[in-house]
Amino acid sequence: MKNFIYKNPTKILFGKAMIAKLSNEIPSDARILLVYGGGSIKTNGIYNQVMDLLSAYYFEEFSGVKANHEYELLLKAVELIKEKQLNYILAVGGGSVIDACKFIAAAAKYKGDNPWDMMSIRYVVKEALAFSTIVTLPATGSEMNSGAVISYRAIKEKRSFKSELLFPQASVLDPTVVSSLPVRQIVNGIVDAFNHVFEQYMTEREGTILQDYFAESILHTLKAIGKDIIKDPSNYDLASDFMWSCTMALNGLIAQGVPTDWGIHAIGHELTALFQIDHARTLAIIGPRYYEHNFEFKKQKLAQYAERVWNVQEGDLEYKAKQAIVMTENFYHSLGISTKLSDYTSEYEGTAELIAERFTKRGWLGLGEKQNVSPDDVKEIILKSY
């Protein structure tokens, strides 16, 4: 196992009727910015619970945060914080809202001219407002990690940043929210979490027996509940396992001591930036082709995954590894998710070249665990995904 330093200070409040307990976590003198997205929380009962919670605090509302951010809108939230001297944020939503909250928390304390300059894996956040979250859409794990991905629609960019200061203080995970989600959101969550595990698991390594089993635990669970939860999203037990799997898939635990990849995400983000395709679906489009393209150094792990998660016992290593990709793609299809770019946009011609060129311009000359997936490789992977 590789050396690692790991700390996750977020307090998880998991279960029914947990929103009210946030009053134990948010300081009584907090001046709160309540950030949320559209109106869904007003129909599923969450907004009322939040209003009960916030009745004891000074707060301002800021709504309309969308799945792929309008960056200018986030800057308005920062202005509101400064104008009203707010000092705490409560994010109520899915990964986009929580990520927006992280950006706002850091931007509110940012000293430079243009907060977009923070959006780099190299930028070190020096100060940020404290915040908590209420998850309404299990998928990204942002509720228990310190990273955020921010879109800037006007320039078709999607970038990420990360800081120890960006862990939520507390996050409420109430599985009853799943019952009111559209199927599209649920399957996106499953595929998103599945791919979060892949990026931290499908790498060459030795001496990581426990970390492998932990990663496979999440895959087993998502596989086990996938089809059933679509049929019965109000099944609380299934929803609990779905929600907890999404959080555990990207709260840092399974990444400790192991090499990680994140190449699928790097390419997928571009498809979202260019075509507004749901994040999870970009991973389903790119993932299978990424593993086919990098088959030689991924096949050992692909075969282990096929054996343990899909119970592929017959055949040699090559066969098992190929089956791993087939079974995964079949799983996506069984959830109603297409793995072809052309099913999402008719304007796909030239995408491969455009993204390869973007990576070259940014100096991203090697993606993946070995930094050996070149812009040319990226082009080929995307071409095969048409």
Place this chain on the structure above:
Amino acid sequence: MKNFIYKNPTKILFGKAMIAKLSNEIPSDARILLVYGGGSIKTNGIYNQVMDLLSAYYFEEFSGVKANHEYELLLKAVELIKEKQLNYILAVGGGSVIDACKFIAAAAKYKGDNPWDMMSIRYVVKEALAFSTIVTLPATGSEMNSGAVISYRAIKEKRSFKSELLFPQASVLDPTVVSSLPVRQIVNGIVDAFNHVFEQYMTEREGTILQDYFAESILHTLKAIGKDIIKDPSNYDLASDFMWSCTMALNGLIAQGVPTDWGIHAIGHELTALFQIDHARTLAIIGPRYYEHNFEFKKQKLAQYAERVWNVQEGDLEYKAKQAIVMTENFYHSLGISTKLSDYTSEYEGTAELIAERFTKRGWLGLGEKQNVSPDDVKEIILKSY
């Protein structure tokens, strides 16, 4: 899944040469009590690394903390803290030393007359000194949890307490320490961690798919490395998986949202208090008989464990569940650990009655996940373990 609230603020520094990095975690003005056990850290190189670390701090040494504490000795550490106005503790050792550190941290701030009065699951710690740990003996998980078990040899008692204030700030896990451990300590660690998982896993429950897989991940790993690491304790990869498994087995994660048992520990602690038998070995003595005695409501989960961890595929549920106990006991035997009380003491006669009576006197009328394991059941379980 049951509702839960979970937070684990301990920072883990895992790997080679991590002791020096504690200087980033311990405040520069800390006045430190260095607590350790015997002289083993002076021969395995750890003491020198600790001295390098502490050269930048004011510190006092306190050594001689033993596996089953001399309570009076711990009070001397508290006196030393007060006398020298120390405000931080660094524990270097296994679970006994780390648990002693937790007791000292709380006792140093305790306002009452007799700190032993804190030793109750109902006592609420109001204040404690901050502390960090360096693990020299993987087993108890105390380096990443907030509980402690303290022995009081003079009155043959062993009690536990717990508080959010008793999480270590940081813990160093350097797997190279395993290479210099006696086999007896390594096998104790494996069996201890195995039983920590059992107490949080072998319970009746539904809707805990992921939590079950996580628990089984640790059992899989301990099973996979058990015999090999005894033969080759200097194998760094095996040592890493061993060490990380011990921490993950009792850092709270696998207990979230599920019923837990802890009956085996409750009985085992008495055997240690009475006969000074190594903690892990008391669990090996009691565990198999505990599951036989509670077979009816444990058999479903025992069978799942047999299938998934020991790959028992043939036979009906009863058969698989019985095999679970047989396979587990065989595993202990393969590590050289006897599961009979009479192999540890010739004075075992009357033990069953004595412990049952102790439980009755303390008002412990029902152990286990259903609180239905009565003192009479305890007596029978112990009688069968002779």
